[in-house]
Amino acid sequence: KGGKGSSGPWCPPCSPRLPWQRGSASIVAKRAYTAQQHIRYNPVALSGFGRGRRSVRDAANGTRFGGLLRRHRLAANLTQQALAVRAHMSVQAIGMLERGTRRSPRHDTVVRLSRALGLAPADAEALLAASFDAAIPETNGDAGPPAARRTLPRDVATFTGRHAELEQLLAVVSDVASAGRAVAISAIDGMAGVGKTAFAIHAAHRLAPDYPDGQIFLDLRAHAAGLEPVEPFDALGRLLLTAGVGAQAVPPDLDARMALWRDHLSGRRMLVVLDDAAGNDQVRPLLPGVPGCLVLITSRRRLSALEDVRPVTLRTLPPADAADLLTRLVGPAERRSDPAAVAELVELAGCLPLAIGLLAGRLRSHPAWTVRHVVEMLRASQDRLAELHAEDVAVEAAFELSYRDLRPDLRRLFRRLGVHPGREIDRYAAAALDGIDPAEAARRLDGLYGDHLVDEPAPGRYRLHDLLRAYARSLAARDGSADGAVDRLLDYFLGALALASRHIARRDPPADCPPARGADRAPDLSTWRAAQVWLETERGNLGACFDHAVAHGRDRHVVELARGLHAFLDMSGPWDQARTVQRAALDAARRSRDAQAEADALNDLGDVQRRTGEHEAALASLGEALALTRRIGSPAGEASALKDLGDVQRSLGDYRAAEASLHEALALHRRLGSRLGQAATLNCLGILQGITGERPAALASLTEALALARDSGYGLVHVNALNNLGCVQYQSDDFAAATVSLTEALALSRQLGIRLGQANALVNLGHVQRLTGDYPAATRSLTEARTLFQELGNRFGEASLLHELGTMQHVTGDYAAATRSLTESLAIFRRTGGRDGQANALHDLGVVQRLTGDGAGAVASLTEAGELFADLGDAAGRAQVLRELGVLRLDAGDVAGAVTHHRQAMALAEEAHSPLERARAEEGLGRCLLRDPEPGEAMALLRRALAAYERLGVPDAERVRDTLEDYQ
DSSP states (O other): OOOOTTOOOOOTTTTOOHHHHHHHHHHHHHHHHHHHHHHHGGGGTTTTTTOOHHHHHHHHTHHHHHHHHHHHHHHHTTOHHHHHHHHTTHHHHHHHHHHHOOOOOHHHHHHHHHHHHHHOOHHHHHHHHHHHHHTTTTOTTOOOOOOOOOOOOOOOTOOOOHHHHHHHHHHHHHHHHTTTTOOOEEEEEOOOSSHHHHHHHHHHHHHGGTTTTEEEEEEOOOOOOTTTOOOHHHHHHHHHTTTTTOOOGOSSHHEEEEHHHHHTTTOOOOEEEEEEOOOHHGGGGGGGSSSOOEEEEEESOOOSSTTEEEEOOOOOOOOHHHHHHHHHHHHHHHHHHHEEEEHHHHTTTTHHHHHHHHHHHHHOTTOOHHHHHHHHHHHHHHHHHHHHHHGGGGHHHHHHHHHHTTHHHHHHHHHHHOOOOSSOOOOHHHHHHHSSOOHHHHHHHHHHHHSSSEEEEEEEEOOHHHHHHHHHHHHHHHHHHHHHHHHHHHHHHHHHHHHHHHGGOOOOTTTTTTOTTTTGSSOOOOSSHHHHHHHHHHHHHHHHHHHHEEEEEEEEHHHHHHHHHOOOOOHOOHHHHHHHHHHHHHHHHTTTTHHHHHHHHHHHHHHHHTTTTTHHHHHHHHHHHHHHHHHHHOOHHHHHHHHHHHHHHTTTTOOHHHHHHHHHHHHHHHHOHHHHHHHHHHOOOOOOOOTTTOOHHHHHHHHHHHHHHHHHHHHHHHHHHHHHHHHEEEHOOOHHHHHHHHHHHHHHHHHHHOOHHHHHHHHHHHHHHHHTOOHHHHHHHHHHHHHHHHHHOOOOHHHHHHHHHHHHHHHTOOOOHHHHHHHHHHHHHHHHOOOHHHHHHHHHHHHHHHHHHHHHHHHHHHHHHHHHHHHOOOOOHHHHHHHHHHHHHHHTTOOOHHHHHHHHHHHHHHHTOOOOHHHHHHHHHHHHHHHEEEEHHHHHHHHHHHHHHHTTTTTHHHHHHHHHHHOO
């Protein structure tokens, strides 16, 4: 078939010497096209793909081509690197084609590969045909929803051996999956450095198509040097975050986290890799509760007490596989030239993959070295190896060899990386750690990365392996520079945190506060978006640095880190962590006898306690902060404490005390010239004035707060001012203006990533949408808000939302759901001490009870609500209660009593400046008077109510219009 007179190697179809091949290729292409059309228009043809054994999946995902390519390459005695050079391709592309992750090789790619391999015509035709088969799209008629998360680290192209263990694991998974009665759990155990993680990742990538809803990787840190193993409580929080639940949604107790995690997995097919587990107790709470998921666990311990676990034990590589791994990493020439030295080297390395990889890295970076030279170096270190435990012998020797070969500046950075409290580091933090500039730090990190002493899990972010971390830390301890390096690192995080937090500041920095020492090494955080990304990226490092400072008695850093973290944790949560941080800061301030720091910590602690609904504790903390600031003569601290104290007093319904605190705080802020303090205090004052019916004063306060926030760029205060202004506007029945303000608050909150601001804006918008009759929009707003409040752990906000949701369920006729929502709202308000919330929930619950025939329950709820409104001085609330009691009287036939209640309600509504409530009282009075023989006054009252409803644009108008038409 090679053509007349052909005696040389086969040439691909682009060669003019082989015209037959073009026709053959077109036949193959036609067959591939026909197959594509069949699948495209007959999806049932491949509906079972992805659910059968591996051989079935291979036919659809391109591994037939990859396997054929690999066989030809090995037959030609070529490495992937050698083939890549011959074919003018990248090594990565060759690896992707062989693994089948790249499923559609181009025609010219196959041509180049065929030439580079020197294939015979028949083999070349088969490879070309396989490439057409690989282009056929995979179809899965039963595919689940798109995967929510895929956080597996990459699979390495040089993974070697483990065929028996992999087949054992795949068989276990297949058996359990086919039974369908349990969660598939496989524990991969073995000594340190044996490749448990690499094996688990490799297996997970092989199994990933069978778990389309996500593949999650979590490091449990059982053997991370200097770090405690991850507690199940924290591990569940990280799993929930990775699975897509917001950072603020982490429940405050272990059982709730377990329930939320298992609920999230229910009905999904997800694969979870739990790496480096400490033991059964750490893992058991993390396991799914229903079939359909797969869990791969790696551990240095045998997890024999874990129910239903299928163990896969990894031992060191067989000598042949170990030699193959070294050969693949450094190239085949060494093995051919000195196979005995290769065998001796992997023996000295204990056939441990980690040690082999590091030694291969040294060989690649030193072209002058030979395997024999490295063997002799290891022999010289044999006494040291003999003193170590068996599982660490080869790894420690490899570490020492790698370290010895570094330049002095890279050695120093490597040592200091070992004392970094966090798991990852970027060039800016590394610069602070090593006392160099960020550009030089980036070059040195890249040097360590090239020597395989650090990994790069994300662009520009580096991480030490846990064993390397322990080795680096031991070197730093001998060096004696660890304390200075950690001080510089903590100062850097303080400086960068100060720069990032200024966009969301809640108070002015102290007037005598010097510039943060680490700010000069920080990245550009001049915009809120950059600051937000930095804060979220460094959240783990900031927490680790704070914990390190606490554990090592660095009280100055504890206090300053807590002060810097407060605004960020207040905005994004979780609030239980914020509370822990401020309590630690309070202890540190008291130990160091720093009265101003103690006052700040008490103030921030009280603020967090208010967020979490611990109002009595918040009163105590803020009262202590206020007394301390007055004693030490800190007017700025006094103003801040007074503002937060007024906010708590308002939440508890003590409006007079709240008004006094807020006015005093505002006067201090004006005297100090603090625009941020004025804006924040005016915000709180506007809320209070709106509640107490001082609508003009509330509008003035909030308008001034909004102007200050806009002019000064205080994003958080800006959002709050818009939200609160919208509330007062709808309380004044100006629904159009309220919609504008609240829509702007929602948009700005989303832009800035302020989740609490989003939730509040959505609740308030839902209220306006309900009042104006747009019930579908109200439902959407409230549903989204509830999710946000739950993620934040904001029980007080959730109670307000439940109240609004119950009210909307009432107006849409779902009385059973309304009763449940309002009852739950009332219970939360009772627990958190929100008296105004209790009063409103009781009122609306009484309305539903009346409509469902529970007259006695309605009277009890309304009476209690009226007493609370009276104590709070809420005239509009009292008007609502009297109007509903009037309806109850009318239903009972007591017309005179009903008339009295409605007239009282009209007077109170007038006092409260509430046109909507006055119109409703007029409507109720008109309905009472319709029973008179001369209904003239009744008709006049109903017409006035109708005119008010139409002017306000509320759906109540339709009800009155129908009544007037029916009567006429």
